[in-house]
Amino acid sequence: MKLNIGDKVILQTFLGIKIPNDNNIDPQENYWKLVGCTGKVVEAKEKPHPAFPDKGLQLLVKFDNSILDLNLISHNNITNTLWIFETDLSLDNSATLLTNN
Numbered sequence: 079m080k081l082n083i084g085d086k087v088i089l090q091t092f093l094g095i096k097i098p099n100d101n102n103i104d105p106q107e108n109y110w111k112l113v114g115c116t117g118k119v120v121e122a123k124e125k126p127h128p129a130f131p132d133k134g135l136q137l138l139v140k141f142d143n144s145i146l147d148l149n150l151i152s153h154n155n156i157t158n159t160l161w162i163f164e165t166d167l168s169l170d171n172s173a174t175l176l177t178n179n
Contacts, residue, residue: 080164081164081167082119083119083122085170086169086170087116087139088115088116088168088169089112089116090113092113094163097113107151109160111148112141115143116141117140118139118140120138120139132165138159139160140158141158145159
């Protein structure tokens with residue numbers, strides 16, 4: 079599914095999986111805590127990541143949940159954002175339902 083800037087999305091997986099497969103993951107990099115959380119696409123890369131061309135474009139997602147409150151690291155200029163592969167996201171249909179009612 080092609081996602082666009084402004085779309086409300088849900089993080090379904092991170093790097094293609096729902097939970098980390100490594101127990102030694104740095105707690106500040108356990109982005110799987112955000113699986114199931116919603117956000118909004120605010121930017122998109124123009125080309126796929128060269129190491130992961132099958133994962134689609136990377137989208138900058140501004141999450142509704144506070145990344146800092148979850149003790150996660152974000153190195154982006156926009157607060158509460160992470161670059162997420164398009165294949166890890168789905169459209170948040172509940173946002174569409176609310177605006178259509």
